[in-house]
Amino acid sequence: xxxxxxxxxxxxxxxxxxxxxxxxxxxxxxxxxxxxxxxxxxxxxxxxxxxxxxxxxxxxxxxxxxxxxxxxxxxxxxxxxxxxxxxxxxxxxxxxxxxxxxxxxxxxxxxxxxxxxxxxxxxxxxxxxxxxxxxxxxxxxxxxxxxxxxxxxxxxxxxxxxxxxxxxxxxxxxxxxxxxxxxxxxxxxxxxxxxxxxxxxxxxxxxxxxxxxxxxxxxxxxxxxxxxxxxxxxxxxxxxxxxxxxxxxxxxxxxxxxxxxxxxxxxxxxxxxxx
Numbered sequence: 001x002x003x004x005x006x007x008x009x010x011x012x013x014x015x016x017x018x019x020x021x022x023x024x025x026x027x028x029x030x031x032x033x034x035x036x037x038x039x040x041x042x043x044x045x046x047x048x049x050x051x052x053x054x055x056x057x058x059x060x061x062x063x064x065x066x067x068x069x070x071x072x073x074x075x076x077x078x079x080x081x082x083x084x085x086x087x088x089x090x091x092x093x094x095x096x097x098x099x100x101x102x103x104x105x106x107x108x109x110x111x112x113x114x115x116x117x118x119x120x121x122x123x124x125x126x127x128x129x130x131x132x133x134x135x136x137x138x139x140x141x142x143x144x145x146x147x148x149x150x151x152x153x154x155x156x157x158x159x160x161x162x163x164x165x166x167x168x169x170x171x172x173x174x175x176x177x178x179x180x181x182x183x184x185x186x187x188x189x190x191x192x193x194x195x196x197x198x199x200x201x202x203x204x205x206x207x208x209x210x211x212x213x214x215x216x217x218x219x220x221x222x223x224x225x226x227x228x229x230x231x232x233x234x235x236x237x238x239x240x241x242x243x244x245x246x247x248x249x250x251x252x253x254x255x256x257x258x259x260x261x262x263x264x265x266x267x268x269x270x271x272x273x274x275x
Contacts, residue, residue: 003275004030004037009257011061012247013051020247021071022257023048023061029076030263037274042069042076050128050245052090052098062087062100068108068115081108081115089128089139101126101139107147107154120147120154127166136173136190140165146178146193159193161186166205171212179204179217185225185232198225198232205244210251218243218256224271237264237271 007028014020018034025047029040042048046063053059057073066084069076085103092098096112105122107129108115120126124145131137137149144161147154163184170176170188178186183198185207202220209215215227222239225232237243241258248254252268263274 004039004263005261007261008244008259009261009263010047010049010244011051012245012255012257013053013059014247014249015053015056017249017253019056020249020255021051021056021059022255022263023051024257024261029061029071040071040076043078044069049087050089052092054092054095058095060090060092060098060100062090062102064088066102068100079115082117084108088126091129091131093131093133093137097134099129099131099137099139101129101141105141107139118152118154121156122147122154127164128168130168130170130176132170132173138168138176140168140178140180146188161195164203166203167207169208171209175212177207177215177217179207179219185217196227196230196232199234200225205242206246208246210248210254214251216246216254216256218246218258222258224256235271239264239273 009024011023020032022030046065048061059071068079098110126141139147165180174190204219222237243258254266
């Protein structure tokens, strides 16, 4: 495991090869400046579940402790919000339009000044949110839940699945991926859902890629797959720790993080543990 922390790591996000943030349990936040890793005090022992931001001095994290916190480049501070359930996902279109989701069907929108609850039409747990623009904002969750934003309201899409969907990422309105339980990986072209065959029954906890030509999914027991045409192929991760999140600035520089402080780095050829 990494010497940086033994805490479970749940999120990774960045702004280039020399500006990578990793968040996790017990208030863990790590920063890579291109030369070394340092720890950043988050001001509490909350669990940073997911992160999103527009710049290194405007980074948000949602916490399973029912908090949204913001990093201004110097310190993390809690956002002023109503009482929140455990938070699970965050994504924004710009600094004045940010969406965050959580348990029991709750979604909030930040307008540059305030966080306000939106109408989601569901009490099902929502795990992740992602969007290309205002007309193409989506959220996914348990029981095969897929929501799309229409104006100021979220409406459930027709999709026949009982899978728990944990992650969503895309490259445009007609090119999105959902990842979830029991080997579930789904491609959505804006109209149709295509359940893609995978060689495993394990849970995928995150899906992401540096380009539409190179998409990865990570999850249980060191699971890493990449899309190879119409199928998914497993890559050796050299670990059996659960992998929870993946991100990188380019196809030859990526990070996957997981339990017990695990940080893996991809150099274009192999996944290797960061010491």
